[in-house]
Amino acid sequence: xxxxxxxxxxxxxxxxxxxxxxxxxxxxxxxxxxxxxxxxxxxxxxxxxxxxxxxxxxxxxxxxxxxxxxxxxxxxxxxxxxxxxxxxxxxxxxxxxxxxxxxxxxxxxxxxxxxx
Amino acid sequence: xxxxxxxxxxxxxxxxxxxxxxxxxxxxxxxxxxxxxxxxxxxxxxxxxxxxxxxxxxxxxxxxxxxxxxxxxxxxxxxxxxxxxxxxxxxxxxxxxxxxxxxxxxxxxxxxx
Numbered sequence: 321x322x323x324x325x326x327x328x329x330x331x332x333x334x335x336x337x338x339x340x341x342x343x344x345x346x347x348x349x350x351x352x353x354x355x356x357x358x359x360x361x362x363x364x365x366x367x368x369x370x371x372x373x374x375x376x377x378x379x380x381x382x383x384x385x386x387x388x389x390x391x392x393x394x395x396x397x398x399x400x401x402x403x404x405x406x407x408x409x410x411x412x413x414x415x416x417x418x419x420x421x422x423x424x425x426x427x428x429x430x431x432x433x434x435x436x
Numbered sequence: 437x438x439x440x441x442x443x444x445x446x447x448x449x450x451x452x453x454x455x456x457x458x459x460x461x462x463x464x465x466x467x468x469x470x471x472x473x474x475x476x477x478x479x480x481x482x483x484x485x486x487x488x489x490x491x492x493x494x495x496x497x498x499x500x501x502x503x504x505x506x507x508x509x510x511x512x513x514x515x516x517x518x519x520x521x522x523x524x525x526x527x528x529x530x531x532x533x534x535x536x537x538x539x540x541x542x543x544x545x546x547x548x549x
Contacts, residue, residue: 365540
């Protein structure tokens, strides 16, 4: 079974600064996806960024980028130029290729607060 | 916002009530999911439907009964729930098969008294 660990329950960052959220996972699979989802307070969970395990290049989406270390099974999210709207819970998630089902395994999440 | 809607957004029910949660997706997806989100716990996958067929039941108690009449609609029928069932219930959808991202609805905040 896969596990996803987000060991930091909460973090805080000053507006305009950079913050890195950590995530580790455990799997024996070779082909899988990793995701970061964002859940703002009382709002919808949205996909922030995804990474295919077979790609060595780290994914980037505007101010969001990941540091994917496959051998270390580490998948951290870097948020540059933090904005107040980045305040949210962030979930790291793992998906293995099961053919028919796209099953996500989530970490417990981390609460990020951006200070003005 | 993401093409997945859920109703109601909030629900309070007694342990003897019967209620249903509804999810609808407008993304052309063919897989739909129910998750339970409790405080301080990871999201728990409850059910998976691919092309209207249930392909996953993650040991969910029978007081939760899903229904998927077509690829765009998903229901969760609730009866004789317990207070510990109080949580945020999230619906998601994706393309079936392979490694496809899931898109979530806003959730139904359920309180069982």
